Amino acid sequence: MIAYLIKRLILALPVFFGITLVVFGALRLAPGDPALAIAGMDADGAAVESIRIEYGLDRPAYEQYATYMGKLLRLDLGRSVITNIPVLEELTSRFPTTLVLAVSATIVATLVGVSLGVLAARFQRRWIDYLVMILAMGWLSVPNYVLGLLLILLFAVTLGVLPAIGASTPMHYILPVLTVAAVGAGILARQTRASMLEVLSEDYVRTASAKGLASRSVLLHHALRNALIPIVTLVGVIFGNLMAGAVIVESVFGIPGIGKLMVDRIHSRDYPTVQGAVLLISMTYVLVNILVDLAYVVVDKRVRLT
Amino acid sequence: MSRRAVGARPSFIARVAGHRAGLVGAVIIGALFTLGMLAAWIAPYDPLAANIRIARQAPSAVHWLGTDEIGRDILSRLLFGAGLSLRVGVLAVMVGAGVGVPLGALSGYVGGLVDLLGQRVVDTLQAFPGILLAILVGAIVGPNLEWTIACLGILAVPVYTRLVRASVLQVKQLAYVEAARAVGCNELRLIARHVLPNSLSPVIVQSSLQFGFTVLLLAGLGFLGLGAQPPTPEWGGMLAQGVAYLRSAPHIVVFPGLIISVTVLALNLLGDALRDALDPKALSGKIR
Numbered sequence: 001m002i003a004y005l006i007k008r009l010i011l012a013l014p015v016f017f018g019i020t021l022v023v024f025g026a027l028r029l030a031p032g033d034p035a036l037a038i039a040g041m042d043a044d045g046a047a048v049e050s051i052r053i054e055y056g057l058d059r060p061a062y063e064q065y066a067t068y069m070g071k072l073l074r075l076d077l078g079r080s081v082i083t084n085i086p087v088l089e090e091l092t093s094r095f096p097t098t099l100v101l102a103v104s105a106t107i108v109a110t111l112v113g114v115s116l117g118v119l120a121a122r123f124q125r126r127w128i129d130y131l132v133m134i135l136a137m138g139w140l141s142v143p144n145y146v147l148g149l150l151l152i153l154l155f156a157v158t159l160g161v162l163p164a165i166g167a168s169t170p171m172h173y174i175l176p177v178l179t180v181a182a183v184g185a186g187i188l189a190r191q192t193r194a195s196m197l198e199v200l201s202e203d204y205v206r207t208a209s210a211k212g213l214a215s216r217s218v219l220l221h222h223a224l225r226n227a228l229i230p231i232v233t234l235v236g237v238i239f240g241n242l243m244a245g246a247v248i249v250e251s252v253f254g255i256p257g258i259g260k261l262m263v264d265r266i267h268s269r270d271y272p273t274v275q276g277a278v279l280l281i282s283m284t285y286v287l288v289n290i291l292v293d294l295a296y297v298v299v300d301k302r303v304r305l306t
Numbered sequence: 307m308s309r310r311a312v313g314a315r316p317s318f319i320a321r322v323a324g325h326r327a328g329l330v331g332a333v334i335i336g337a338l339f340t341l342g343m344l345a346a347w348i349a350p351y352d353p354l355a356a357n358i359r360i361a362r363q364a365p366s367a368v369h370w371l372g373t374d375e376i377g378r379d380i381l382s383r384l385l386f387g388a389g390l391s392l393r394v395g396v397l398a399v400m401v402g403a404g405v406g407v408p409l410g411a412l413s414g415y416v417g418g419l420v421d422l423l424g425q426r427v428v429d430t431l432q433a434f435p436g437i438l439l440a441i442l443v444g445a446i447v448g449p450n451l452e453w454t455i456a457c458l459g460i461l462a463v464p465v466y467t468r469l470v471r472a473s474v475l476q477v478k479q480l481a482y483v484e485a486a487r488a489v490g491c492n493e494l495r496l497i498a499r500h501v502l503p504n505s506l507s508p509v510i511v512q513s514s515l516q517f518g519f520t521v522l523l524l525a526g527l528g529f530l531g532l533g534a535q536p537p538t539p540e541w542g543g544m545l546a547q548g549v550a551y552l553r554s555a556p557h558i559v560v561f562p563g564l565i566i567s568v569t570v571l572a573l574n575l576l577g578d579a580l581r582d583a584l585d586p587k588a589l590s591g592k593i594r
Binding site for chain 1: 426427429430431433434435436437438439441442443444518522525526529530531532542545549552553556559560563566567568570571574575
């Protein structure tokens with residue numbers, strides 16, 4: 001298991017490398033002078049010049065990249081252009097908030113999605129099935145920023161039962177978590193249903209029913225356990241997507257996480273901070289997918305790690 | 307109905323049309339496209355004409371969907387916005403498929419080092435959750451519609467590459483490809499005429515879903531203030547401008563929100579129907 005984990009991490013190195021290359025290279029896409037882009041459009045000549053030297057923009061690209069990587073390995077992500085605080089500090093102080101949002105949303109999405117999917121498969125072609133599929137399609141289709149605003153409108157403005165803006169109490173997390181979770185619950189409900197229907201037609205499920213096991217036990221122990229394999233992969237993908245979703249949803253609900261930081265700083269063109277945030281979120285995404293592969297083993301004993 | 311052998315598979319169109327939800331999706335998208343393209347002629351008002359004296363009016367007989375925060379007609383803005391969203395969607399899907407399909411075919415057909423390198427690039431691009439890359443580019447080049455389209459297109463490339471590569475790997479070992487090679491068909495023709503057409507079903511399904519995803523991302527970027535800029539009538543931007551008036555004039559947010567959701571829903575329904583219709587395992591078009 002440990003050996004496998006190490007092997008996967010090594011295999012992920014090219015991807016990590018690629019991510020840094022893209023994040024680094026993106027600055028070169030900037031029309032005109034990257035130093036000006038970093039310093040801000042209204043910076044004076046001296047400030048631009050000092051940025052150019054600080055970032056080594058006067059040297060060849062490969063050398064700049066080497067310097068960038070060198071700093072990155074020492075966890076030096078530069079300083080925010082706006083606050084002059086080290087980017088790493090800005091990110092780590094806000095990362096837990098985003099993580100809480102994304103993890104809770106993933107848990108809610110998994111619980112709701114998987115149980116609805118099992119229900120739909122159990123009652124295939126009955127009204128429960130249709131209801132679940134309609135709900136799932138709706139959750140998939142309403143964008144999170146729209147859903148967030150509609151939930152605020154309903155629960156905060158009209159009914160006045162839940163707070164809309166901020167993250168000061170656990171109550172503040174209810175609407176954002178539901179908002180972020182919706183799309184994941186929709187995807188999982190559909191996948192669970194499909195996967196359950198496939199498994200339910202297998203011989204071993206018929207055998208289990210034939211030998212007189214309670215249908216509940218067949219459904220949960222024989223069918224669901226085997227149907228879970230494609231679902232586990234999906235949970236990993238969904239966590240990544242919900243994390244990206246949190247970026248937007250944080251702005252809707254005014255939650256001070258990495259997403260809101262990133263969006264706020266885009267407008268003030270705080271490039272090092274945006275760069276650091278993208279790097280952190282992407283790396284988390286890759287790491288989570290490695291963890292998901294490990295989770296296979298726990299769910300399915302047939303999978304051998306090689 | 308035309309005469310058909312008993313038990314024969316209904317035609318592709320019949321299968322999509324027989325799928326009720328898919329038909330609904332197709333009709334909605336068709337209608338939105340038509341309305342969006344005709345916006346200049348059918349919109350009741352100029353989408354940019356502001357009149358502060360009639361700002362934030364609720365829907366009425368004069369302004370069917372009400373007016374926005376500076377008194378522009380919301381219906382007219384939504385119609386023009388439809389044209390924009392759908393145009394960007396088509397362009398981004400064309401960029402994605404145009405680059406991704408040949409790349410995937412090449413990767414799958416040639417194999418070896420090309421495949422290895424190509425797949426690592428795809429891995430890397432896929433390591434970025436969708437909107438992040440768009441935000442990154444938006445942050446650097448500033449809000450710019452051409453860049454946004456290019457970026458949304460590039461985001462779609464890995465998915466197409468993966469799909470086509472996988473199905474090319476499957477198809478290229480089939481006997482008829484062997485036969486075509488045996489009669490002296492050159493490699494390029496072989497890929498274009500014999501391998502690719504048989505790998506296209508997943509591409510068509512993906513295009514419908516990708517289209518929806520693009521519409522969603524574009525509006526998301528608009529909502530964050532990237533992408534199209536005010537006063538351009540863009541759905542996401544309209545949503546963002548209405549947020550401040552959520553309490554006093556919720557219709558400014560609700561209508562753009564609804565139309566974005568309905569568009570994505572229609573494309574998802576269509577995508578589902580296409581997948582069912584193109585799946586060779588489904589014997590009848592009518593799944594439900």
